[in-house]
Amino acid sequence: xxxxxxxxxxxxxxxxxxxxxxxxxxxxxxxxxxxxxxxxxxxxxxxxxxxxxxxxxxxxxxxxxxxxxxxxxxxxxxxxxxxxxxxxxxxxxxxxxxxxxxxxxxxxxxxxxxxxxxxxxxxxxxxxxxxxxxxxxxxxxxxxxxxxxxxxxxxxxxxxxxxxxxxxxxxxxxxxxxxxxxxxxxxxxxxxxxxxxxxxxxxxxxxxxxxxxxxxxxxxxxxxxxxxxxxxxxxxxxxxxxxxxxxxxxxxxxxxxxxxxxxxxxxxxxxxxxxxxxxxxxxxxxxxxxxxxx
Ligand code: ZEM
Numbered sequence: 001x002x003x004x005x006x007x008x009x010x011x012x013x014x015x016x017x018x019x020x021x022x023x024x025x026x027x028x029x030x031x032x033x034x035x036x037x038x039x040x041x042x043x044x045x046x047x048x049x050x051x052x053x054x055x056x057x058x059x060x061x062x063x064x065x066x067x068x069x070x071x072x073x074x075x076x077x078x079x080x081x082x083x084x085x086x087x088x089x090x091x092x093x094x095x096x097x098x099x100x101x102x103x104x105x106x107x108x109x110x111x112x113x114x115x116x117x118x119x120x121x122x123x124x125x126x127x128x129x130x131x132x133x134x135x136x137x138x139x140x141x142x143x144x145x146x147x148x149x150x151x152x153x154x155x156x157x158x159x160x161x162x163x164x165x166x167x168x169x170x171x172x173x174x175x176x177x178x179x180x181x182x183x184x185x186x187x188x189x190x191x192x193x194x195x196x197x198x199x200x201x202x203x204x205x206x207x208x209x210x211x212x213x214x215x216x217x218x219x220x221x222x223x224x225x226x227x228x229x230x231x232x233x234x235x236x237x238x239x240x241x242x243x244x245x246x247x248x249x250x251x252x253x254x255x256x257x258x259x260x261x262x263x264x265x266x267x268x269x270x271x272x273x274x275x276x277x278x279x280x281x282x283x284x285x286x287x288x289x290x291x292x293x294x
Contacts, residue, residue, distance in 0.1 A: 012099055014099055014100070014126070016284055018097075018099075019100075019104075019108065019126060019284075019286070020286060020287065020292075021097070022093065022097050022100055022105070022108060023108060023111070023112045023286050024289060024292075025093050025096060025097070026044070026093055026108065026109050026112040026113070027112050027116045027289045029089065029092070029093070030044075030112075030113060030116055030117075035085075036176070036177065036193075037176075037177070037188070037193050037194050038194060039117070039194040040085075040086065040089050040113075041113035041114075041116065041117045041175065041176075041194055042113070042117075042175040042176025042177070042193060042194065043082070043083070043085055043086045043089075043176065044086050044089065044090070044109040044110060044112075044113040045110050045113050045114060045172060045175055045176070046083065046086065046176065047069075047083050047086035047087065047090070047106055047109065047110065048064075048106050048107050048109055048110025048111075048113075048269060049110065049172065049268065050069065050079065050080055050083060050142060051064050051067060051069055051103065051106045051107065052064040052107065052268050052269050052270075052271050052272070053141070053142050053143075053159060053268065053271075054068075054137045054141040054142065054272075055141075055158075055159045055160075055271035055272045056137070056141070056158050056159070057158065057159065057160040058158075060272070061135075061137055061272070062137040062141060062271070062272055063270075063271035063272015063273065064103045064106070064107050064128055064269055064270070064271060064272055064273060065103055065128050065129065065131065065272045065273045065274075065277070066103065066128075066129065066130065066131025066132070066135045066136075066272075067101065067102030067103040067105075067106060067128070067130060067131065068131060068132075068133065068135050068136035068137070069083065069087070069136075070087070070102060071132075071133035071136060072133070073136070073139070074133075074136040074137070074139075075087075077139045077142075078139070079139075079142040079144075081181075081182040081183060082179060082181070082182035082183075086106075086109070087106075089109075090102075090105055090106060090109055093105060093109075100126075101126075101128050101129055101130050102128075102130055103128025103129070103130070103273070104126045104127070104128045107124065107128070107269040108124060108126075108286075110122075110265075110269060111124045111269070111286060112286070114175075114196060114265070115286065115288045116288060116289065117175065117194055117195055117196050118195045118196055118197075119196035119258070119261070119262075120196075120258040120259070120261060120262040121262060121285050121286070121288075122262050122265050122266050122269070122286075123262070123266045123282075123283030123284065123285055124266065124269065124283050124284060124286055125270075125278050125279065125280045125282070125283045125284050126278070126279055127273060127277040127278035127279050128273055128277070129277065141155070141158075142155070143155045143156075143233060144233075145183065145185065145217075145231040145232060145233045146217060146218060146232055146233075147232065147233060148232065148233070148236050149236045149239070149240040149243065151233075152166055152233055152236065153166070156169070159268070159271060160271070161264065161268075163242045163243055163246065164246045164260065165260075165264045166243065167237055167243050167246035167247050167250065168246070168250065168257065168260040168261050168263075168264045169261070169264055169265070169268065170200070170233075170234060170237055171198065171200050171201060171250060171257055171261055172261075172265075173189045173200050173231075173234060174189060174190050174192075174193070174195075174196055174197050174198070174199050174200040175190075175193055175194070175196060176188065176189075176193050177189070177193055178219075178229060178231075180216060184216055184217045185216065185217055185219050185229065185231060186216060186219070186229065187219075187221070187227065187228065187229035188227075188228060188229065189203070189228060189229060189230065189234070190203060190228065191228070196258075197254060198250050198251060198253070198254040198257040198258075200234075201237075201247050201248075201250040201251035201257065202251045203222070203228060204230065204234065204235070204237060204238050204247060204251065205238065205247070205248065205251050207222040207223065207224060207228070208222065208223040208224070209221070209222060209223070209230055209235060210223050212226075212229070218232055219231055219232070220232075220234075220235055266283055270283075
């Protein structure tokens with residue numbers, strides 16, 4: 001009977017193999033013909049980041065645990081404009097794997113997207129639980145791209161990150177693009193926005209950046225092709241002395257960037273999750289599709 005079927009499902013305890021199935025499903029649906037640069041990958045990374053980056057280390061509120069961006073008003077916060085696209089993509093996966101929590105699904109989506117876009121492994125483990133609208137944090141916890149170094153430090157120190165980690169995290173802007181309909185800004189940071197590289201840092205140093213003349217918010221464009229962009233907060237990474245040291249190190253070594261990016265992203269995606277909730281004492285390495293046995 002139907003009652004029995006529900007009972008069987010409630011007793012289901014997923015293993016690492018089950019999470020790999022979810023990973024593979026996400027990997028399957030990343031590439032599309034009719035969206036942006038041909039991949040949902042970048043916007044899925046942005047969803048995982050915005051779900052996690054609301055964390056405040058002092059009050060221990062926010063972070064990826066409760067996936068509160070599902071609810072009004074957090075879903076409508078200005079910083080989250082356009083992330084309905086990513087939540088809709090993830091919802092299709094949720095229908096197929098209803099046992100996974102939204103927080104686990106969204107962070108695993110970020111991990112799968114980065115790894116399948118040629119990035120490093122991002123150690124990850126499940127354990128986030130679905131929460132309620134009342135657990136959402138107030139608007140204003142995510143960074144504002146029009147601001148400077150003080151603001152970046154204020155926002156990221158609150159999450160528990162240091163200058164080196166702020167710079168490493170910013171390297172995610174090798175991926176994706178700005179949409180004037182979402183943030184007001186426009187354009188990609190690199191020529192290969194669906195492949196993770198250290199090009200974001202290289203371009204910051206190698207190109208001449210000039211203020212774009214347009215009616216939109218203040219952003220920079222590369223003088224040579226005028227097809228790439230930098231946000232004011234990206235540009236401070238080569239203006240502030242402490243940030244610049246790390247930006248140069250990452251421009252010089254993609255290996256160093258990948259190692260530091262992996263470490264800091266793994267931590268970012270676990271912000272706000274009580275340790276005892278995790279099903280395993282250490283994060284797992286989820287194999288890329290190309291690394292799995294056929
Ligand atoms: Zn972003 N980001 N971000 N970011 N971000 C945008 C897009 C993307 C800032 C920011 O204001 C913006 C991190 C840090 C910071 C991604 C990942 C990560 C956009 C464009 C803006 C305005 C949104 C749009 O119009 O669609 C600021 C100020 C940051 C402070 C340092 C961190 C950390 C990230 C992940 C680790 C990604 C992947 C995108 C591209 C999304 C897409 O749809 O292509």
